[in-house]
Amino acid sequence: MRLILSALLSLCLAGSAQAQQEIKVGGIFDLTGITSDVGKPYAQGVRDGVAWTNENGGINGKKIRLVDVDYGYKIPEAVAAYKRMTGDEKVILINGWGTGDTEGLKAQVNQDKVPYISASFSAALTDPTKTPYNFFVGPSYSDGLRAWLRWVKEDWKDKSRNPKVAFFYGDNAYGKSPIEAGRRFCKDNGVDLVDEEIVPGAFQDATSQLLNMKQKGADYAYINVTTTGVSTILRDAKKLGLATKFGSNPYGFGEALPQIAAEAAEGVTGIMVDVPFGENVPGMKRLTDFHQKNHPADTHDTFYVRGWTYALVWTEALKRADKAGQLTGEGVKAALETFKNFDLGGLTEPVTYAPSDHRPTTTVNIYQIKEGKLTKAKKYDMDRRPDWLGL
Amino acid sequence: MLSGEFHTTYASDMALFETRRARRALAVFIVALFAIPFAGTSYWLDVANRAAIAVIAATGLNILTGYTGQISLGNAAFLAVGGYTTAFLANHGVPFLVACPASGVVAALAGMVFGIPSLRLKGLYLAMATLAAHFIVEFAASHWEAVTGGVAGISVPAPSVFGASFADDRRLFFLTVPICVGLLYFARNLFRTRVGKAFIAIRDQDISAEVMGVEVFRHKLLSFAVSSFYVGVAGSLLAYQARIISPENFPLALAIDYLGMIIIGGLGSVLGSILGAIFLTLLPEILRLGTSALSGSFPHLVQLFTPLKVGVFGLTIVLFLVFEPDGLADLWRRIRNWFRLYPFSY
Numbered sequence: 001m002r003l004i005l006s007a008l009l010s011l012c013l014a015g016s017a018q019a020q021q022e023i024k025v026g027g028i029f030d031l032t033g034i035t036s037d038v039g040k041p042y043a044q045g046v047r048d049g050v051a052w053t054n055e056n057g058g059i060n061g062k063k064i065r066l067v068d069v070d071y072g073y074k075i076p077e078a079v080a081a082y083k084r085m086t087g088d089e090k091v092i093l094i095n096g097w098g099t100g101d102t103e104g105l106k107a108q109v110n111q112d113k114v115p116y117i118s119a120s121f122s123a124a125l126t127d128p129t130k131t132p133y134n135f136f137v138g139p140s141y142s143d144g145l146r147a148w149l150r151w152v153k154e155d156w157k158d159k160s161r162n163p164k165v166a167f168f169y170g171d172n173a174y175g176k177s178p179i180e181a182g183r184r185f186c187k188d189n190g191v192d193l194v195d196e197e198i199v200p201g202a203f204q205d206a207t208s209q210l211l212n213m214k215q216k217g218a219d220y221a222y223i224n225v226t227t228t229g230v231s232t233i234l235r236d237a238k239k240l241g242l243a244t245k246f247g248s249n250p251y252g253f254g255e256a257l258p259q260i261a262a263e264a265a266e267g268v269t270g271i272m273v274d275v276p277f278g279e280n281v282p283g284m285k286r287l288t289d290f291h292q293k294n295h296p297a298d299t300h301d302t303f304y305v306r307g308w309t310y311a312l313v314w315t316e317a318l319k320r321a322d323k324a325g326q327l328t329g330e331g332v333k334a335a336l337e338t339f340k341n342f343d344l345g346g347l348t349e350p351v352t353y354a355p356s357d358h359r360p361t362t363t364v365n366i367y368q369i370k371e372g373k374l375t376k377a378k379k380y381d382m383d384r385r386p387d388w389l390g391l
Numbered sequence: 392m393l394s395g396e397f398h399t400t401y402a403s404d405m406a407l408f409e410t411r412r413a414r415r416a417l418a419v420f421i422v423a424l425f426a427i428p429f430a431g432t433s434y435w436l437d438v439a440n441r442a443a444i445a446v447i448a449a450t451g452l453n454i455l456t457g458y459t460g461q462i463s464l465g466n467a468a469f470l471a472v473g474g475y476t477t478a479f480l481a482n483h484g485v486p487f488l489v490a491c492p493a494s495g496v497v498a499a500l501a502g503m504v505f506g507i508p509s510l511r512l513k514g515l516y517l518a519m520a521t522l523a524a525h526f527i528v529e530f531a532a533s534h535w536e537a538v539t540g541g542v543a544g545i546s547v548p549a550p551s552v553f554g555a556s557f558a559d560d561r562r563l564f565f566l567t568v569p570i571c572v573g574l575l576y577f578a579r580n581l582f583r584t585r586v587g588k589a590f591i592a593i594r595d596q597d598i599s600a601e602v603m604g605v606e607v608f609r610h611k612l613l614s615f616a617v618s619s620f621y622v623g624v625a626g627s628l629l630a631y632q633a634r635i636i637s638p639e640n641f642p643l644a645l646a647i648d649y650l651g652m653i654i655i656g657g658l659g660s661v662l663g664s665i666l667g668a669i670f671l672t673l674l675p676e677i678l679r680l681g682t683s684a685l686s687g688s689f690p691h692l693v694q695l696f697t698p699l700k701v702g703v704f705g706l707t708i709v710l711f712l713v714f715e716p717d718g719l720a721d722l723w724r725r726i727r728n729w730f731r732l733y734p735f736s737y
Contacts, residue, residue, distance in 0.1 A: 032698065070696060075544060076640045079633050080437065083560070087433030104544050104635040171533070173543040 021058075022065045023318060023327070025050070026085035026094035028101070028118075033073025034201045035174075037228045038251050038303045039097060042119055043068065045300075045307020046095055052290050052308075053315045060322050064315065067091060075101050086112050092318070093117060093332050095310055100173035102134065109133045113329040115336065117314050119306070121250060121273070122177040126358045127390030133329070135336055137313050138273035138306075138348055139364045139382070141174075141249060142181035142391060145222060147364035147380040148247045148271060149185050152220045154378075155245070166195035166218035166244070168209065168233060170225045175199075178224065178249075181391050194218050199225060199233075206233045210240055224249045231261035238264035245269070247366075255301040258372040265369045269377060272367045274305040274348045276374050283345020309348045316342065357389060407579055421572060428564045436560040437632075438676055443567040444628045445668035449652040450578050450661060451621025456650070457658035458582065459614040460594030461509055465521035467646035468505075468528035469619040473498040473626025474636045478545045479538055481630075487550035487557075487566070491627045498623020499616040501528075506615030510608050513597075525643055532638040544637030547630045560632070567628050574621060578661050581617070590614050594659070651704060655711045657718025666719035674707070675700045 027046060030039030050066045058064060067089050071077035078101035085091045094109075096102050096118030103124060109116040115133050118125075123140035125131050139147075149165070156163040167182060169175035179196070186193040195216040197209040210233065213221060221244050223230045230252035237244060246268045248257070253270025255277065261268075275281055277300040278288065287308055291300060313336075320335035321327050339360075341350040349361040362384050368377040396412075398404040408414045427439055452466050476494040485493070505524035512520055532539045539545060549558040550566060557563045581587040589610045592600035601607045630636050648671060656667020682696045715722055 074639050075635065075637045076633060079635060083437045084434040087437065087560075088435075100543060100637065100639075104546070104637065107546055108634060171542055176543075 021062050023059055023062050024065050024067055024089050024091045025314070025318075026081075026089065026091035027066050027068030028071050028078055028081050028085075028094060028096045029068055030073045030097050031070040033071070035073050035098065035226045035251065037256070038226050038254070039073070041301055041303040042097070042307040042310075045304040045309075046311045047307070048287075048290055048294070048304075049308040049311025049315070051294075052286060053311065059315065059318045062322070064318070066095075071097070071101070073098055073100075075104050079105065082108065086114055092327065092329060093314060095314065096120070098174060099177050103173055106131045106134055113333070115314075115317075115329055115332045117310060117336075119310070120174065120177075122173070123181060123359075123388070123391055124177065128356060128358050130390065131358070133333055135313075135353060135358055135360070137309050137351055137360055138250065139271075139361050140359060141178035141224070142388070143359075143362050143382045144250055144271040144273075144364055145178040145182045145224075146185045147366060147378075147382055148222055148269065149182065149189065149191055150380055151269065151366050151378055152247075153189060153191060156219070162190050162192045164192045164194045164217055164219045166197065166213045166216065166221040167193070168197045168199060168206075168213075168221060168223040168225065170201060170229070171198050172201060174251075175224050181388070182222070184391075199229065203229065203232060206236045207240065209233075210237055210242060213244070214240065214242055218244055220245050220247065222247045222249070223252055226251045227254060227256050227260070231257060231265070234261040234264040234268060247271075251303075253367065254303055255374065258369050258374075266372075267369065269366055269368045272302060272365050272374070272376075274302050274309055275346065276302050277305055279346075281346030283347040287347075305347055309344050312344055312347075313339075313342070313351060357384070359384065359389065405583060407583070424568060425565075428561050433560055436564055438672065440560050440563055440567045440628075440632050442669050442672040443564075443571040444625045444632065445649075445652065445672050446665050447571050447574055447628070448622050448625035449649055449656065449664040449668040450575060451618045451625065452649045453653045453656075453658065453661070453664040454578060454581070454590070454621065455614050455618035457653050457660065457663070458587070458594060459590040459611065459618075460597075461506075461611060461614060462514065462518045463521040463615075463618070464518050464643070464646050464650075465502075465505055465524035465528075466618075466622050466649050467641045467643060468525040469498045469502055469622040470626035470629065470645070471528050471532055471638070471641035472501045472619075473623030474630040474640065475532060475539050475545075475626075476623070477627040477630040478540075478547045478636055481547050481550070482545070487552050487631070491550075491570070491624060491631075494627035494630075495620040495623040498626060499620040502615040502619025502622075503612050506612050506619075509611045509615065522643075525646060529638055529641070529643075532641070540637070542638060544635050544639075546635045547633075549634070550631045557631075563632055567632070570624065570628065574624065575661060575665070578621075582661075586610065586613065591659075648704070651708050653718075654708060655718055657720030660718070660720040662723065663718045663720035666723065670719060671704070674703065678703060 029043035030036050031043060047066060050064050054063050067085060069081045071081050082105055085094060093115040096116055099120035099122045102118040102120045110133050117135045121136050121138055121141045123142040125134040126140060152163050167179060169179060183193060195213050195218055197213055199206060199209060223233055223246060230248050234246060248270035250271045250273045258265045317332050317335040321331040337353050337355045339351050339353045341352055343350050349363040351360045362382040364380045364382060366378040367374045396410050428436060448470060455461050455463055473494040476497040477490050480490040480493060505521060508520040509517055533542050549556050557566055589605040592605050593607055593610055597607050652667035652671045653664055655670055657663025678700055
């Protein structure tokens, strides 16, 4: 008993000693929900990025404390966590996760003036007239899908007819996010969208959806669910012997895919927002060094890299806001909007936020799985069209 | 030892609060309750509001399940009906004072519709029929996008009463708690009336109730209506509190949670609904505080929190069923009597 008491006491003392030079940042992660397959490495990346920043000078000498929570991909849980973080913990900004919860919280975030940097690449979050406090790091889901459709157009050799495309997506805000943009892009660019199949949140079988799609005769299919779901669809497609060429969104494509889907993943294309872990780019060294020092036995992937890029972007914003003496929600937002081709050493494309346009980049990298390896296939610079802002 | 309280008339024997002392204690408690908004941090006020909403919903369910003996798994659905009615009305400019009771009424109508099978069904079969209600409402909530906003959810404006906005939890407390107290008062009173006693008669033996002249079906439907009204009002407050609602706010697990609340609190007891609802609302918060206090030394505990919550919930229910089948309300009664009779406990 005495031991426990003294341990508690020392915890309290340690807490109060740290409190003076601390910047509190919220983290809303999915560690147990339907997107936890990619949510876990991402959360680890953010945490490690924060730890690395703290070891390397912090925010101009101040330490960051990440107050994080697992919300299980449930919107109500995210709302409760948000209330606790802004009300009790008084965090300066929040590193969020899903599309549904981010879009759900956008009005409150705006009212409370809390920068909300989330892992959702939903294009609906890029228009500052509607969502001035929302940010993300990477091309939007919509630009990803448009780029993939461009790749389809180039890959399609039969000029007698248009390529036929199908979309697979989950029945949630993330799944549906780029679909409207995709529909319009197909219409304007001579791609026939022949089928849309909706899959449940977590599923073990996609046979009936695939048989539907087969009937509609799709040559290509874009899958907008996370890695586990993508591999289920790919394996079922292989079982059914379909010749359709599959593509995947940035949360369904990474090092894990060829491992789980095995030969069914061969030739599959996907949007890679961040490079694979260990890729030979200048920015990777701090990640591999940190990995060697702290957990050399773990394996990491592109989602872990993504977590790092997020931490690096908002810690840079905190540094800039601190230098300007504006360590507030509004100050961090203003600091983020000074980002102009902010270089992350090749981990992801350079990041730009303008006060009138929060699209961080419109460059999309498409990778293809060849002999079980992720290989870079194509790089597209999509247009920064004003009518695509927010769509 | 408390003494000198004699009931000399039937009226005083049947009074809502047995003794003058009980009335005074309650008055002090209610005054103390309104000190919370001035003391608590905004997160704990969020918890307090959620607890008040859970108390209303659990009381509603207790009227149906605890007092009338009609088991229902549809209460998350009625909560959704209330919540979405509020979302719809509030987005069309209907003020809080109209939208909140209207949500209760719409939920009451839904409750009566889904209560019709209770004419024929009892026990497990009725549970299955009300489960169907849950799935129908859930389907409507995720696919009737024009009204419900679909899976992405729908946002709800802040409630305002006579021009005063109740945008944060601190202010909202002054709406949820008075409504909660008023509904509890009504529930306590309900079981002193003919209708309330008819509910209890149906629970104890529906055939003898019929023989005694209770119109069983009418009262069963009435019980569904009153119960769903409570749950609908809770849903309305939930919508105003969360400010965004989606089908995820109303999972089947929530219906089970409410059943857990009245089992842990005590079936057929208004006090039981209060204690059970508060207990189960605070349980995850206490677990969370525990896990986050230890997460410094065990960083993986954060990941365990969600499964832990479910596990502890299950364990609590089993333990209560075995050791305290009459729930927290009975435990409270025994503790109170012990003090009241001290030192002559016999």
